[in-house]
Amino acid sequence: MKLLSTALLVGAILAAPATYAADFIEASYTVASVGSTTAVAEFAIDGPPPVLYVDLAATLPEMSYLESRWYANTEAAPRFTTYASQVPTDPDKYWFEIPFQGWQDQKYQGPWRVDTTLYSIELILIYGVGVGSLASYAVGSSGFDVVNAAPIPEPSAALLFAAGTLALVGWQRARRRTG
Numbered sequence: 001m002k003l004l005s006t007a008l009l010v011g012a013i014l015a016a017p018a019t020y021a022a023d024f025i026e027a028s029y030t031v032a033s034v035g036s037t038t039a040v041a042e043f044a045i046d047g048p049p050p051v052l053y054v055d056l057a058a059t060l061p062e063m064s065y066l067e068s069r070w071y072a073n074t075e076a077a078p079r080f081t082t083y084a085s086q087v088p089t090d091p092d093k094y095w096f097e098i099p100f101q102g103w104q105d106q107k108y109q110g111p112w113r114v115d116t117t118l119y120s121i122e123l124i125l126i127y128g129v130g131v132g133s134l135a136s137y138a139v140g141s142s143g144f145d146v147v148n149a150a151p152i153p154e155p156s157a158a159l160l161f162a163a164g165t166l167a168l169v170g171w172q173r174a175r176r177r178t179g
Contacts, residue, residue, distance in 0.1 A: 024064075027055040028116045028140035034095040042145050049103035050144055052096035052114050054084070065119040068096040072108035078115075079106045109146050116140040 030050045069078035084094040
């Protein structure tokens with residue numbers, strides 16, 4: 001009888017409706033570097049790889065797992081799958097980094113999409129035996145563009161350069177005449 005009541009209890013707990021974890025992801029967007037919280041929407045193709053910043057609610061389920069999948073344009077398979085690197089002083093803020101060499105090998109000019117997934121696992125212990133189940137998950141998406149950032153001189157910069165060159169040439173001529 002004790003075994004039957006334990007089985008019914010475990011069955012009732014596992015059949016309980018799952019918590020919706022979307023409330024746990026407060027922000028998810030790309031930034032320039034680990035530690036930054038300033039959103040960046042465009043990255044130069046020849047620059048460093050983008051970093052994904054994820055801000056989670058202060059109270060998370062005890063057993064949570066966080067990952068990101070990086071998709072170029074409309075590809076079905078991710079080019080990168082990364083896992084959270086936790087900043088010890090602030091456990092609800094995470095930065096996902098792409099390895100530099102991986103970015104050099106897989107970078108793509110154009111739009112990107114990053115899906116952030118938070119999984120929460122419930123572990124139930126009854127008489128020293130654990131039963132785990134996926135209690136909730138959430139997916140947050142963010143996007144960014146990779147652009148060819150070849151510097152294009154502005155008209156005012158070109159004019160200043162020309163004026164500086166003319167001034168230098170004029171100074172040298174005046175110096176030759178007086179010298």
